[in-house]
Amino acid sequence: MAKYQVLLNKALCKSCEICVELCPKKVFGRDKTGKAEVVNADNCIGCLICEEHCPDFCIEVREK
Ligand code: SF4
Numbered sequence: 001m002a003k004y005q006v007l008l009n010k011a012l013c014k015s016c017e018i019c020v021e022l023c024p025k026k027v028f029g030r031d032k033t034g035k036a037e038v039v040n041a042d043n044c045i046g047c048l049i050c051e052e053h054c055p056d057f058c059i060e061v062r063e064k
């Protein structure tokens with residue numbers, strides 16, 4: 001079972017793709033508008049790279 005919950009505030013996302021590029025587990029994809037979306041939440045290992053690098057503070061990773 002997934003240990004982490006990945007929360008993404010799309011309203012703040014500016015489609016920079018940093019999270020898509022940096023996540024080592026391919027948790028993020030892009031929706032039709034180009035914004036990031038969580039597509040593989042179960043793969044998250046809780047490294048926090050996404051949370052630390054998103055320039056708009058859209059992402060929060062929580063331990064379940
Ligand atoms: S890093 Fe942040 S602003 Fe950039 S695409 Fe991901 S969620 Fe959106």
Ligand code: SF4
Pocket residue numbers: 006022023024025026027028043044045046047048049050051061
């Ligand atoms: S915490 Fe790490 S593995 Fe989980 S979504 Fe963020 S970058 Fe990917």
